[in-house]
Amino acid sequence: MKAADPRHTALTILMRCEKKTCTLDKSIDIAQNQLESLSRQDRNLCNAIVFGVLRHREYLDFIIKSFSKKPFANLDIQVLYILRIALFQILFLDRVPAFAAINTSIELAKKQTNKGAAGFINAVLRNAEQNHHTLALPDLNKNLLAHICTGHSYPGWLIKRWIRVHGGEKTLALCQSINTIPPITLRVNTLKMKRKVLGALLETQNFGVAYTNESPDGIHISSPGKPVTQIKGFTQGLFQIQDEAAQLVSQILDPKPGEIVLDACAGLGGKACHIAQLMNNQGRVIAADLESHKLDSLGAETQRLGIENIRVQQLDLLKATIKDFDGYFDRVLLDAPCSGLGVMRRNPDTKWKRTLKDVLRLAAQQKKMLNAAANLVKPGGILLYAVCSCEPEENEQVITAFLQKRKDYSPDNAMEGISALSNATLTTGDHYFKTYPDGHIMDGFFAVRLKRIDKTP
Structure with a gap:
């Protein structure tokens, strides 16, 4: 062949x-x-x-x-x-x-x-x-589980728990939404250009352009017809590909120019670059990850984007101490390894590879990593926990266990000016950020901002 x-x-x-x-x-x-x-x-x-x-x-x-x-x-x-x-x-x-x-x-x-x-x-x-x-599918009213698993193609273990947590109607809406083709979402590089100027540039290339509702930096594009790397403006570093929910995570962290910030699980560095952008290239961002190959491409990416304040560091967070750094951080982002069940629109293989055992295993790891990241935040500093999963074990249960153990931390609800958290459809009753693919043009994400208590008089 x-x-x-x-x-x-x-x-x-x-x-x-x-x-x-x-x-x-x-x-x-x-x-x-x-x-x-x-x-x-x-x-x-x-x-x-x-x-x-x-x-x-x-x-x-x-x-x-x-x-x-x-x-x-x-x-x-x-x-x-x-x-x-x-x-x-x-x-x-x-x-x-x-x-x-x-x-x-x-x-x-x-x-x-x-x-x-x-x-x-x-x-x-x-x-x-x-x-x-x-052929007839299993009857929706008589056997909802079999109907969804067969008609919408999902594993039984996942649909059972979603029906239990969300109910049948919400589960059906979630499954339908996840099976749709997601938009390509860009994040404008505000170090080089304003969002509407980039939108106009994309329209001249015959793209359908829609501005994201919550992120001030996002643009959805349709009908690209070619790889994103071939879009005019990519080589010049005018944008990165990033889902709106992922963009909002960095907005919630709310880094300030001149601060020292750690992205503890930086991966390919999408959020680290956004953090540097929000800091207007002032201060320092440490992009750390256990897997060095994920960080290898970050140097070229920062050069393309014109970012000058990111330093990469290979690091096992679970073994790290403050001695591995120059001092405590003003803000730490822990975008923890997770089941990825919130991003199945983009990674449909996740449906067939993840199991409940994976969720429980990862939740145990997330608790350890959150505790380790917490040790690196200065008193009065901010710790943001985020995962691209909406499963309770990886979300609220991690935070509950953390707050029970770490009395030096409390939820930080004083987040004025962060528009995403003023939208009731994007937050839980505990003021946690939580998105689902249905109802929003974005991936499933969970994030909580925590503050280390400053006991100095």
């Missing part, structure tokens, strides 16, 4: 992503050479197939089970993905004729598997294409 075939590339990405240790992002990165060899149209088709198969996997499997004469559990994993790829095109992509989806999948099967498998795939697909409309 030629590398320039979008369906073969999609199959390669999905098969690699099947491994629990390989995220979708990583699998796509590995396939970058294959993707770059595709035309823009074929690259868009490949992208639609990969994300679509993962978003709708359980429903596609429901169709396969209904028309396969072989037990589903006995299907070869490669055969199964070829079936999923073809069915996604037949059921969800109007621009691909059914015969084309079937024929290309048969050819793919002949070259990737064997003649017998190709015949089986042909039979299942033709039967499904002709008769899938006769």
